[in-house]
Amino acid sequence: MDKIPYFQEEKPLHEYLRQHARAQPGKPAYVWYGASLTYRQVDDMSDRFAARLAGLGVKKGDRVVLFLNNCPQYVIAHFGIQKLGAIVSPCSPLFKKHELAYQVADVGAEVIVAADTLYPVVQEVMDKTPLKHVFLTSYGDLLPQEATIDVPPELRSPKNRVADTMDLLEALEGMSAPPQPELSMDDVVLMTYTSGTTGMPKGAMLTYRNALFKTASATFAAGVDDTTVTLAIAPLYHIAGMLMGLNVTIYSGATAILMHRFDPRSVLQAIDRYKVSHWYSIAPMNVAAMQVPDAKSFDLHSLKVNPCTSFGITLTQPLAEQWRDFTGGCQTFEAAYGLSETHTCDTYTPRDAVKWGTQGRPMPGVECRIVDQDSRAVLPVGQMGEITLRSPGNFKGYWNKPEATAATLRDGWVHTGDMGKLDEDGYLTFSGRFKEMIKVSGYSVFPEEVETILIKHPAVRQAAVIGIPDPAKGEVIKAFIVLKPEAADTSVEDIIQWSREQMSPYKVPKSVEFRAEIPATGTGKVLRRLLKD
Known part of the structure; x- marks a missing residue:
């Protein structure tokens, strides 16, 4: 087929939200540790947030920064901003003051929506950026009185009220219908920051059309429809987590079991309790879930489809077969290749024609x-x-x-x-x-290539490699290794000798450093620049 046919006509995703709110108003769009947020509620609350923003002078084309981790308030803010034709610019909640100040100043945002626990970072950048209006929200605000799965302890933190800021949910009170600006599918609606191919992070300008096309693509690839129950764990501020956990849910009319962050036992609880059928994961999550001591006490048979991304741990056929046996039949496969500049998901793995290693x-x-x-x-x-x-x-x-x-x-x-x-x-x-390519005696070595081999060593749990200067060879390979708990007596020489037997001489690590963990983004992507630093 030339292109995936859309479930409804070509229109912004928030119009899909409106349609579902009319057609299935009482259906849960999101379940947050046992508390349901229906399609009507998501539509109404995002409408009221759009109206509140309009009252502050936010209009089409203005940028609004989101600085919080997964929670229902993220969804409300995201679609409220886009209903105005304003532009969502997500920031990682891992950002320190310099990183936040850079993005807020570069994008020229006057409004920020942040978790109350992150306010100290926001406060530090107020006088260095155009920010004028701060909405704060507590992750615990929408939790149920009695949770159905384990709640991360940080969500129970006391609410932090700050003078001269607005509480996000309280700010919705008294708001009515928002303005209805004239929108084009080619209007920019998302600005996600990426290093691109070179240099400092840059705002990739993505449109309503970009989002709809890739959402339909991801929905098709995973086989999601309005009967699906998904597990949304990947960070919503990241393009892949946004696509799978936020956009695909609203586009398809599915129900997403939303989690603040990954916890292996909570994953098993959620699949069992809510009969989750689809989960987009990252390979280390699957491994961790299989290591939960009482894992066999959970019924995981509802889980059918599990697109998975290899970060830190490579998704191999043996690992996929282990996961299938562990769950009682779930199929897992490499999810996709993509990047921020294309709203990700440029490739997909046909479930009836998996090719491992691609x-x-x-x-x-x-x-x-x-x-x-x-x-x-x-x-x-x-x-x-x-x-x-x-x-x-x-x-x-x-x-x-x-x-x-x-x-x-x-x-x-x-x-x-x-x-x-x-x-x-x-x-x-x-x-x-290309920019991470390592030149060893004139040979081109890509870190992923060496890491994929190192991870096959029976003692290695995670691996990352970088190039370091060498007077004779230009650069040589340095490996950072996280050992499996049962292999703590493995030596540097063991790793190097094994590598000599498994890979070309110029790819063999010259030095090895054992680490308790490898620095990574919230989605598990290795931060090699930190290893270089």
């Missing part, structure tokens, strides 16, 4: 080419080069960065800065970032 094949409506990075000539099947993409999901450019936009967006194609190859069946193998 990221699947292009979504209907997505064109993928492998090109020579210098000549830009299209390369033949099987040859490694730069991944380029063209689809209705491609972004409009970087906010206030015309040169960076011109370097990435060329003739309608996004030049990703990623290395990969296509096989004869059109399946994509992602091999790493």
